Amino acid sequence: MSVWLLSALLVSLIELAEQDGLPLSIRDVKVSEEKTETSKDGAWVLNVEWTDENNEFEKVSYDIEIIHTEQMRTVHFENIHVKAEKSSHYHWKWTSPIPLQCTSHSVRLRRRDQLRISEWTSYLTYTGQDQNSLTSQVYPRNQVFLIGSNITFCCILKTEKASLNNLSKFVIRISNRTYITETHKDPFSRTSEYFSDVDCEVKNEKSSSGASVFFGYPPDDQNLTCITRDLSSVECQWKLGRKTQLYGTRATNYTLNGRKCEFNRCDPLELKKQITNWTLIARNALGEKIVTDTGDPTHRVWLKAPHNISHAAHARNATVHWSWSVTEYASLLMICQVMLNGNIYNKTFSGKGLASVVLEHLQPFTKYTAKVSCGSHEHFFQWGDWSEITFTTKEDIPELVDVWIQYSENHTYIQWKPLSHQQSHGIISGYKLTMNTIKSPVNIGANELCYSIASENEKNNQIIKLSAKNSAGLSPPSVLIVPHDPGKGVSISLINSTNGGFEVFWKIYPNSTCGYVVEWFPTYNKTQCAVDWKKIPECIEDLCQTWIPPVEFKAGERYTISVFACTNGAPVLLQRSEGYAIEQEPQGTVQNLHGQQNGRNVELSWKEVALDQQKGIILGYKVKITHSESKKVIKTIETKACEVILPLDPGSYIFTVRAFTSVGESEDAILTMNVETTIDQMLAATLVGCSAATLVFIIITVLCYRKREWLKDLLYPDIPEPKLAGKWTTQGIYCTQMTEGYVKCEIQEVHGSDHPTSENPHGLDHHCSKKPLFPAQPLYYNTTFPCAKKLTSIIENPSYNLTTPGPVDVVQTSKPLLEMQDSYLPASKFAQPVCHSEQDSYLPAPKFVQPLSIAVEDTYIFAPTSGKTTPIHVEDTYLPAPKFGQAPSIHVEDTHLPAPKSVQQFSILVEDTYLPAPKFVQPSNNLVQDSYLPAPKFIQPNFAQNNVIDKNTAGKPQSA
């Protein structure tokens, strides 16, 4: 046990000897903040100094530990290697992540060499503001940081008991009174990237504690240039570069060769006639920039602007004078340039102390603005400042006047163009015209551009001289020899326009001495001085050509373009042509439109559109022939001639003629004309017409002959005659008008031969229709009788086995009704077993000597022999009377019966009944439906027919 204890003690002693066995050689340790201009608002660098007495080893290292004193929390530990020096004094800097004022920092060191590690020194403390500050404070404050930097702020509370608001950004406590913000992010919502305001937000503290810091860039000034302007001092200028975003007290400070200055505003430096260095230092809180320039200032002369500039102007030259405000310039060899009306004058001027220049080749009577700038000629550096003056040159005599002649039938005009500003050289006061035919010259006003020399005598070899006048005098005379009738014998050709203008070509004229003149004027506009011209000095390589632009011409105007050769004598007309620069449709119509018939042809002729209304080259005419009555266009012809021959049929025609150009058509010229028929035509037409009529007549005749039977049936059908033989009876029908539109009828037996026609034993007439009777007329209807469809009763032969029933109540009967209203029953149709009911229809009575009308109304007709009764409703119906040998006596009420031609007088009692066929072999109960009642042949008119018919006999009328 004792051995173990001794061993342990020995080991520990050995270890102590290895670690701390060396006596501490570090002395005079000092800890301090690094002083700067802004360190009072936040010191970031801690200086640690010490001395080591041990120089045993060349290479040693030191462990340095820095802690926050209150919390004894290590914030930095570092081992630094040093080379041992004789002085053995060391200085180490540490940059703190937070301002040193925020809290106390303590530092200790120990030495490491090749053999041992020394003991730690005792802590040396840099005391923070949290130890003795009487108020709340925030660090850093008022300091400037690089844009984008993350800053950690600390808030030192007034007392330990004070506390921060819950929303405070100071969340990390590093001492009893100090809190810091998080470092890895910007906790403050800044409104600007160039500054930040930080508030401590202490609870229950009236005045806010906070700080403002600023963000920017270090200086970026560049391009320092130093020059001399007065040859005795140096001025320097430079450019800013990137903005620092720092202003006021934080703005950049400048020093130039050690002298303070503002941006681009430094006091002039003394000029030394040698190569000189200039140094600009731009400095702000974030750094500094040094910009230098080197050069001989005498080679960097930037002259000032000429002083007291003046001028002396003449018509074609001017002298510009100036002086220099710097006396040293008088000995400087300089070069000057002039800018005249914005353009650099084509000549520079040089000389020692140059003070004037002469500007030549100026335009008379013209306003000029001259600017002068000079530089050193010997060592040209750059042009100096400009100095400006404005002057106007004086007037000079005008230039030659451009003169030409206009010929017309009776007059010749001298015409000239106004001089431009550049040509007039002043204000034109008038013109002077001299002629060889008159003695004294003619003075013409400044506004006149034309002068008439009309006179027959003056036309030959007149020499004209014209000069323009201004205040400087007369221009040189323009001479023109007036030719005599130059257009005589020259053919006129057509010329086409080119892009709205005219391109004129001509052949070279060998005798031309002064070029050519191309002249143009409106062909039909004979006004005075309407000519225009263009002078061509010469042909280029035998190509004589010029272009007259569209601006010279009006649309739709015909122009005459002439080419003259300029000779020593009078101008010679070489060619003449006419054309339209811009064509239009003709304005007027063709004239004198006239038509003449020649046989079957019409010869149409006209005259062309008036020349001044053509507005273009007439390409042709469009002729339209329209029939007057039908307004139908018969033909349209296009022709180039002014006449056309038209073969036309007789009739009335409208002829329309239009002229057209390449652009459009003129208005219509209209002629209406009748083309009459000739005798030959009339004969031919008559012959053809008669032949056609004859042919048609023959065809109709043949057709009628061959179809005569059919035609007879159609137009004149046979009417069967009634045949009455022996004794016959029939029944009269008594009908009583009942309510609800019904009629009650009773059947009375009628004896044809025994009853006088005038008797009416049963007073049957009082039930007849009161409707008017209609006269027998030709066949009128052509439709089937609707009653046929309703005829469903059995109609028996009233003359065979008649069993007369008593009156039957119509209402009670269930038999179908035969309704016939207002109808005629044609006798001829009785041959067919069809019954028609027709209202308001006529049935023809074809073979009556006298027509018999029987009106039957609202009557029921019963079959006389049948046990069954069949009411038939017949209304307003005519029955044709057959051929009677004797006029029957007919009892009719409200009925019009035409009196037949009777051979024998007989009586027929008819009351609201039809006359039945008199002889039927067998009674039948068959239903007659859709049938006509046959008209029997009456031999004796001794019966009253009842309209009850056996179907077997229907359509087969039999004679008795």
Added chain:
Amino acid sequence: MAGRGTNGRHGLRGRAGTSAALARLLHKECIQLLKSYRNSESLPSSPVEGGHLISIPPLVPQLSDEEKISILHAALKECLRLLEDVITREDEEFPDEDSEYKRLRKTVRDRLRHLLASTEQMMVDGQKFEAEVKEELDGQATGGSFGLKMWIVRVFQELVHWTGQTSDALSSLPAEKEKAPVSQRTRRGAGKLRK
């Protein structure tokens, strides 16, 4: 304590209307200026505490209208002085580019001068009232840029306060004068209703 002879009751009321309108407008602009400044800076939005910078005698009811206006005039005068100091110092410290805030600041200064000229004619003749300024800008130097900004906020708060006081005081002048006939009519109307 007689008023100026030329003022009279009617003259005072006439000027009061104009001045009251001017004061109301200025008060609104001061509020706008304070808001604009807070927005342009990253300052805490809560009012800066520390009491009023300017103190005046209490505006007790016993004081006449002219006396009240004279006292408020003195306070506004101090406001103008503080504002001009602020402008000078701010332009030195933060001479950044022209901004809407700076245009508004100039408008407030010019209109405050106008209001002072307007209310000066309504003051008591021959009697001088003084307003006391408790703190000055020079004493805020230790606060640095942040302290200057907080001082500017305090000055603007003072402007809002005193222009509001003046606006209320001037607005109450014509209203009191015209209240009597209105109340009589009301009473007569009420009496009719009771009948």
